[in-house]
Amino acid sequence: MIDQFREGNELYVWRLDRLGKNLKHIIDLVLSLNGKCIIIKSLTNGVDTSTINEWLFLNLIVSLAEYERELIKKGTNTGLQSARARGRTGGRPKRYTKEAISILLIMSSVYQDPTKSP
Known part of the structure; x- marks a missing residue:
């Protein structure tokens, strides 16, 4: 739909937040238009x-x-670095330990070839 607009066309929206799914998307769309x-x-x-005043206001909101x-990105990265320094890596816990994996591999090879024994 946006590709059909030409220079000087006007886009009417009910509310500005209806232009996109999040603030970044709305800002990108407004700048593109x-x-x-x-x-x-x-x-x-x-x-x-x-009007120049509204455009100035919109640019202020974008900025x-x-x-x-x-700020959010910087705070997130600082928090991640702090957690890593304390030995926390994040993410889901490992499902199996290294020992359990090696036992499972042995069991799998025995199952595939019954002539083998552990």
Whole structure:
């Protein structure tokens, strides 16, 4: 649908959050539409990218969202490094120990060839 828009077209949405499934998707879509000179107007939020003030406001929201993403990424990486330093690796616990795996391999080879014995 977006490919059918031409420069100067207007996209009306009920609310800005209905444009995408998450903030990053909405921001990417808004920036893509702006690159094609397509005006976005929200019926309930009052957003209208045809005016300079609204475009400035939308750019501010985009910048804050990018900043928030970077803060979350930095906090997550810091937490992971701290956990690794304490010996925690994360993820699911191993289902079998190395000893259990070697026993299972022996049992499997005996099952496949009954002439073998452990």
